[in-house]
Amino acid sequence: MIKLNNWAQLSVVLLLWACAPQPEKVTTTISGEIINPIGDVITFRLGGDRITDTLDADNKFSTTFDITTPVDIVFGHGGEITYLYLRPGDQLYLTLDPAEFDESLTYSGKGAEINNYKAAMVLLGDSLLSTRDLYKMPEDQFLVALDSVSAIELGYMADFNIDDAAFIAYTRENSKWSDIVTKMRYESAHRSLLDLDSFSVSDTYYDFQLALDVNDTSLLKYPAFRSYVDESIEKEASRGYYARADESEDYSGFYVEAINALIQVPSLKEQLMYEFVSDSYSYFPVEVRDEIVAAWKGLNPDPERVDEIDQMIAEFQKLEPGNPAPDFRYVSIDGDTLTMADFKGKLVYIDVWATWCGPCIAEHPHMEKLQQRFEGQDVAFVAVSTDSSPDPWRKMVNERKLGGIHLYAPGAWQSTIITDYLIQGIPRFILIDREGNIIDANAARPSGDIGDQLEALLKSA
Template identity: 30%
Template sequence: MKSIFTGILVGLLSLSAFAQKNYLTFEAKIENRNGDKLYILGPKKFKKEINLNKSGVFKDTLKVTEGMYRLNDGVENTSLFLKNGMDLKLTLNAKEFDESIVYSGKGAKENNFLAQTALYEEHYNYPELFAADETAFEKMTLNKKQTDLKRLADAKLEPAFAAMYTKEIEGATEDLQRYYKEEQKVKKLNNAPSPTFEYENHKGGKTKLEDLRGKYVYIDVWATWCGPCIAEIPHMKRVEEQFHGKNIEFVGISVDTKKDYEKWKKFVTTKDLKGIQLFADNDWNSDFVKAYGITGIPRFILIDPKGNIVNANADRPSSPSLTALLSELLK
């Protein structure tokens, strides 16, 4: 009788252990949170919404396919590596999102590596890389790839993650090479007359580039769904305030699709976006967007008072080099 009971108990424990391996637990404690929902997004349109509970914690169980995911709080996002069996805990301060991410629990080592990699990437000198000639670019890109692979090897992470992230590094290297070639094409636009536009103005009517002749024009091509675009908004407002009254117009051109037109209108109002806010007539297929070869956003463009392109891929508002340039041009 005892042996039968023992056998049943062992079987139940085995089933319990098996069940635990078929899902993961995720918990997040966030200071200065941007909202009461978190979203985990992944392959094959995977989406899990996690609501804040009564204890002020985001907590839920998920069943996933092992791989790379994104955690989004509605404003910021970060990479995750998830697999069933993990018991992952996250703490962060939303005001210092990337800098404050710390994971604990099962799966923490790989995810802390991803968080630290995001900070490493933020401080990498990409402007220098893309300003290099072709020979120097290839050398710098190879060096970056080797450095990234060494960081991964030195971290001594689990083999499945290491193999997966090795492919991420190789893919990122290919993306850099492709982006560099596109950049070289864009640079050829500089000093030439700018393609024009005539788009609906949020304040009413339409605005065309020729209406702004006689002033510098700094254009922000963006969309309401674009996280990096939204992250630039506070910096854009600061730049606009710094150069208020100077000989320059700040123009936002949304490439949201027509179905998101009302979302764009509301977004501009609720976020109190300044400058001239325009809605492109055919999102990514708008003539102005295609003429500049824009395939990723945000994209910034600087045009001179005569309508010629100063920089077809200008620095972002968050870059100190932009304010330095504008200070020189508008003095």
């Protein structure tokens, strides 16, 4: 027997490896065309990673992904999102019109069957019993109806000739977790929708949660499991918040406590804290912002994430009280072009909203009372719509005879007022002083104590 020295052995291994057939590297692409786009930005989210791409001059794009297993990808444009299922080697082509995002979404190319099924499921959900109607049912009827709706949705795969065994298994597991989240929300939703403050579910209702593990990271590939994680944290945070002894304590602190109490896996805890800081920083009370960011940085995040958040915070610092308010130039519902300079000498209370935003609409009656309270005084009430089209904005303002100055911001979620004021959610209210400087870039709502603040500012002038 001839023995090879180490280098000879390595040479033979390398030769055999080179001669052996290697796994073929496949290209996985999502491309497409956006008809009547809102800005030129499209986004993809894979787990905790966010990818941004831009449309070309023909409103088309092509984005390549390096994946080795099937993944769910969140595609976003113009403030709307949809979920895609992408397998290695797929060459997916999508078309959509943001004005009718879900209704216009179609796919072609490799991977189209599965994603056309997913798009159809969104529309099917609108035609089935709504979640709102489910939540109004008595407990026993709710559970039966939920099972029935889920069975219909899963059975719909046959109509699209879906024969991918892995996708079918994936969809069934994701559906299971979706039902779990729906069950978790039932008690509070039923109580709220029917105005039943004393309503409670049966003693054994939550037994379905006993065997569930919020720290099972192997299940994070299912979006509905991630929703289960989020729902578990929100429920824990809400319990602490509503039981608080000090009314001045903010919800954000209880949310961080809930993450620490429930999540034991360091990587998952860091991911959740990163998303909380990234998505909600503007809502943190100023006095706890540094504390929450420091808590996240203590979890050893990736340096690139630290740089990203530090840059975001630097941008937010431009919106601190006393700094000049970012200007805008928008057309009013009366056809006039207005900028911040047109309001100099007055306090300016800005409402950033959209007709599709329920919480925005809920503030309208309070805004009307606020306008009546300060009628004839040096306060300008300016409402800026971020609708994707001006048509629903004009219709609602005119039909409801909404008071104040109404402006339309082209670009929806990419409009300048959204990007300049780093708005992460609406409604957003902004208070500007008589000289055009920021008083509060995240001011109280009309339903809150903004009236008293305006009164004090007018008296101090």
